Structure formats: C-alpha cells, structure tokens
Amino acid sequence: MNLKKNAVRASCHGFSYPSDPVDCLTKFRSFFDLPGACAWPKKNTIGKEKKERLAVLSPHIDFQVSPKAYTHAFSHWFSRAEADFFIILGVGHHSRLEWSIDSRDYITPLGRAYNRIEIVERIERSVNFSLADPDGHQREHSIEFPIVFMQALRYWMGIEKPLEFVPILCGGLHDLIIYNNGKEALSMMRMLASALREVLTAYGEKAALIISIDGCHIGPRFGHPLDLTKALLKDTELWEKELWKNVEEQNLEGFLAHLQKEKNIRFFDGVGAIALLMEIFKDKPFFFKRTYYEQWFEPRDSSAVTFSSGFLTY
Secondary structure, three states: OOOOOEEEEEOEEEEEOOOOHHHHHHHHHHHOOOOOOOOOHHHHHHHOOOOEEEEEEEOOOOOOOOOHHHHHHHHHHHHHHOOOOOEEEOOOOOOOOOEEOOOOOOOOOOEEEEOOOOHHHHHHHHOOOEEEEEHHHHHHHHHHHHHHHHHHHHOOOOOOOEEEEEEEEOOHHHHHHHHHOHHHHHHHHHHHHHHHHHHHHHHHHEEEEEEEEOOOOEEEHOOOOOOOHHHHHHHHHHHHHHHHHHHHOOOOOHHHHHHHHOOOOOOOOOOHHHHHHHHOOOOOEEEEEEEEEEEEEEOOOOOOEEEEEEEEOO
16 A cells, blocks of 8 residues: 655645635636636536547636636536546646656645546656656646646536546757757657556546646746737737647647747747647547637736647547
C-alpha cells in the first residue's frame, strides 16, 4: 500500500476566487449568467446528448479576468458521462523539467481532490527519464484552476464522489522551437505520449483529458520592446488561427513549424501541452473545435494575454 505524500494546497483562493466554500460555489455559478457566457443548462438536458470521449481545452487565466471563458470550456461536461478521473495537461510555469508529474492530492476550498497515484506510478515506470519536480507543482495555477472549477461542476451535477486526477506539467520545447535542437525533448514526449495513450486505452470512458493552457503573452510586461497596437493584436489573432488550424488537422509537424517561423516570439504558452496532445492521438482521428477566444489587453502597461476555450472529441 502506498502512503500519500503531503497534499498540495491551493494558493490562489482569497484573491482569484473566494476562500469560503459557499462563496466559491456562488461565484462560479454566477459566471454562467454573464453576457457572452454559456447559458446554464436546463436540468432535463444534462446527460441526454450523445456520450463521446471528450477532452476540454480551458484557459488558466485568472478567474477575475474572464469568467465566461471558463463557461465555454467546462459547460461541455454537463452533457457527457462523468469520468472517474481527469488527466490535466498544464503548463509548468515554475518547473525545471520539460515534462513533470506529481503524486500528491490537492486541497482547495471545495475539498480534497485525490491523486490517482497508481496511474502516476504506471506512467513513471513507462519512461526512462525523471518526471519528478515537486517544487514545480507546488503553486501551479494551471492545475489548481481546473481542479477547483471541476469540483464545483461535480457538485452542481450531484456527483458525490471526490474528484480524482493526474497532473502533468508541460514545457515550451524551447530548444526545438528556438534552436531546432530538440531531438531529446521530442523523444521524451513520444515516450510520455505512448504511456498516456495506454492509460486512455486501458481506462476507456473512465478517463478524460483537460488541457489547461493560455495563449500568447505580448508587450512590455513580457519583455517585448514595443507597445501593442490594434494591428498587432489583429495579426496575433490571425497567427493563432493558423496555429490552431494545424491542431484541427492533427498536423503536429505544421504546428511546430508555425511556431519555429517566429521562434515563438509571441510566447504562446501551450506548446508542450498541445504537442503532447497531438502525439497521444497521432494514429486516432479526433474532432477539435475552439468555441471561444479572447485577448486581454492591459492599457497600464500596453500588454496582452490571449486565451481560448474549446473541446476535442474522439
């Protein structure tokens, strides 16, 4: 029997979302009533649509920045069978590794989410490199935000079973994108994708995916020596549209080549997560659709962060 390590404690409540459980649920529920948000589904429609294997694309932008973006991502779960556990592909903002995994539970204001440690160990045994980076997972909001929002969603759906998850942090494949020298990182990615593919095959509908990424980060705040213009923001929207087209077409080579053209100077943060996703499904057709896109512009420093919501069925 495995002994659980100390749990990771959510670090963003109190400013990104409420610390009180009731206030937290109330706040998240209010997102669906905002202009431009996905409408709250009618009770008699929940679970009535065709049950498909589903992956959700969600931003991890602060809840206060764009609550409606989260409704466009997670509303899809209302009409699907609930999975037993979720594999979360996040972004390693603080991780020293290209790919990392963690075996600890997660504690949020809405309770304890349980790590599927046997799956974590299965994945670790399937690769020949280290995936351990506890510090990188300690304060990672790209894992925290989907966990706490899914906890709320499960409460609303009347699911009493605690949320179970497997957290995987992904890097930016910088050596490959900037220097075209990423053979080792790609080899590691293929090995990790193979392990995840086996897990998804073995667990079938019991397993589901959440891709927790933002988009581009441009402007002085991110080290760019320029002020943003409407023309540059429009150009960035078109650049991202072309990037996501490669995802729709399951064209990993085209996805990476598009990033290499500019050496990811726009700092799109989902490089590793999306590349890993496409590698997982390299031999399996999927349907991918973005359902929401936003550019969050901050006039105080003339900088912007972009992000998308969407879903993938397979």
